[in-house]
Amino acid sequence: MMEEIVYQRSKYLRPMLTYYCAGCQHGIVSKILVELAEEMNIVNNLAICYGIGCYVAGTMNLDLDMFPALHGRACAVATGFKRMRPNQLVITYQGDGDCASIGLGDTLQAAARGENFTTIMVNNQNYGCTGGQLAPTTPIGMVTNTSPYGRSVEAQGYPIRMAELVANLDGCRYAARGALTTPAQIRQAKKYVRRALELQQQGHGYTFVELLSACPSTYKVPFDKVKAFQEEHVYPVFPTGVFKEE
Amino acid sequence: MGRIVVDRSVCKGCGYCIQFCPKHVLHMGEQRNTSGYGNHCPDMLEGTECVACATCAIVCPDSAITVYR
Numbered sequence A: 001m002m003e004e005i006v007y008q009r010s011k012y013l014r015p016m017l018t019y020y021c022a023g024c025q026h027g028i029v030s031k032i033l034v035e036l037a038e039e040m041n042i043v044n045n046l047a048i049c050y051g052i053g054c055y056v057a058g059t060m061n062l063d064l065d066m067f068p069a070l071h072g073r074a075c076a077v078a079t080g081f082k083r084m085r086p087n088q089l090v091i092t093y094q095g096d097g098d099c100a101s102i103g104l105g106d107t108l109q110a111a112a113r114g115e116n117f118t119t120i121m122v123n124n125q126n127y128g129c130t131g132g133q134l135a136p137t138t139p140i141g142m143v144t145n146t147s148p149y150g151r152s153v154e155a156q157g158y159p160i161r162m163a164e165l166v167a168n169l170d171g172c173r174y175a176a177r178g179a180l181t182t183p184a185q186i187r188q189a190k191k192y193v194r195r196a197l198e199l200q201q202q203g204h205g206y207t208f209v210e211l212l213s214a215c216p217s218t219y220k221v222p223f224d225k226v227k228a229f230q231e232e233h234v235y236p237v238f239p240t241g242v243f244k245e246e
Numbered sequence B: 001m002g003r004i005v006v007d008r009s010v011c012k013g014c015g016y017c018i019q020f021c022p023k024h025v026l027h028m029g030e031q032r033n034t035s036g037y038g039n040h041c042p043d044m045l046e047g048t049e050c051v052a053c054a055t056c057a058i059v060c061p062d063s064a065i066t067v068y069r
């Protein structure tokens, strides 16, 4: 009997070690992107604009067309790119520090203008790249390197829920939030990204997908406790689902 | 009957595959990865049956797993 391959690494992921920490789920986002590019047959028609964060070094193993933007400016750069090449599919790949903090203005303005591209915001609840500081998306009570006693409302205020915020804007046509820990969540997250890209192909306007990713290095929990940690701290603050589709 | 092969040069030993395997086929093996992280790599347990559902490969952040049937 011949053995058949059920699942193998996509050929658009270069055969190299990624620079992410062990257990980081940015790698799953890369995987979702290359698999969708292959399945939707858009490899030659896809441009990814990435901001600044852990994924800058990490995306080096993606064999797709990519270009960088300054920290937080991915939506602004992608706007220019998309307007010059309206037939090309454009994704901005941003972290929560990039998209919801320094780039909050750019993101919301692009959504309000209804620019026809897709933003993927990978929400790992901290600034991973610079060493695990508090981000606008850190849930109340979560310990980071700059909130050693846990985020408190008096000192740091409340976290921002980006998917709901963007969904409020008229220019936004699709806003969803997925997670990346369990197999079911990963399959669902992939569906969200696929839907966003399909709407972009139809020229519907701004589409936004937020993906909750684990950062075991900042959580400071062992890998088998990551799921429990997220259930306790992350999912109550960030419900998953589709918030807008039109 | 399925079988998995772990690419030890990209595996970082996070063990998500072990945690989410519905058939509890995997465990931390003896061999260490060659990627410099020094962790052990997952391996198949004797006497268990892999059904080649590819769940381990889907949750692997480093795309280190190939699944055969």
Ligand SMILES: Cc1ncc(C[n+]2csc(CCOP(=O)(O)OP(=O)(O)O)c2C)c(N)n1
Pocket: A052, A053, A054, A055, A071, A094, A095, A096, A097, A098, A099, A124, A126, A127, A128, A129, A130, A135
């Ligand atoms: C203009 C500017 N300000 C600050 C920095 C420093 N910096 C680099 S990455 C980063 C945080 C990125 O965090 P996030 O977007 O959440 O991505 P993650 O690393 O968590 O994936 C910061 C503040 C920078 N590179 N440029």
